[in-house]
Amino acid sequence: MGYIFTSASLALHFDTIILIGMVLAFLLNAFFYISDISKNLSLLLTSFLMAASYYTSNHFITLGDDTTYIYLRWIAYDLFTVFAILMVNRLIRLKKCIAAKYVIFGLLANALLCLMIHIDMRVLENQEPWWFWYFYTLSINTIDVIMVAALILDRDFLCVKFFKNRVKKYFSKRQKTISA
DSSP states (O other): OOOOOHHHHHHHHHHHHHHHHHHHHHHHHHHHHHSSOOOOOOHHHHHHHHHHHHHHHHHHHTSSSTTTTHHHHHHHHHHHHHHHHHHHHHHOOOOHHHHHHHHHHHHHHHHHHHHHIIIIIIIIIOHHHHHHHHHHHHHHHHHHHHHHHHHHHHHHHHHHHHHHHHHHHHHHHHHHHHOO
């Protein structure tokens, strides 16, 4: 008989793949740092903190236990990791690498999504799947993949800076025409 994948088992397998990605990103950055390929200490520490955070949340939160507050626990992990990344970079007086910025944004987005799903499922007591549940699942997993890619590449591969500058330029032109 074949193994039937349920949504919970698929989530657990994908979570394991993301964890492996985080650990491999750290090991790659450690190798680059040790072998003088890249001396980006911010990237090394960010990838270590992400691997440690995802490892602990993966191993200390079991889906078989009481899951009433699981989303709040994930929020706590995400916010603690953001705090740790910011504090480590500040204490060592490092300029945050691009990957750290991507990771901080990704963790904050994940925390917001977890808060929204917690409110939907635990506060509003929704039991029927609806579009937001699918959006939540797709978004969380996409953000995790983007964070792994950011830790490996340490590049602005989504062109965030380009779009930010375009939006700034657009609104500064608009502000000038309104005030004129």
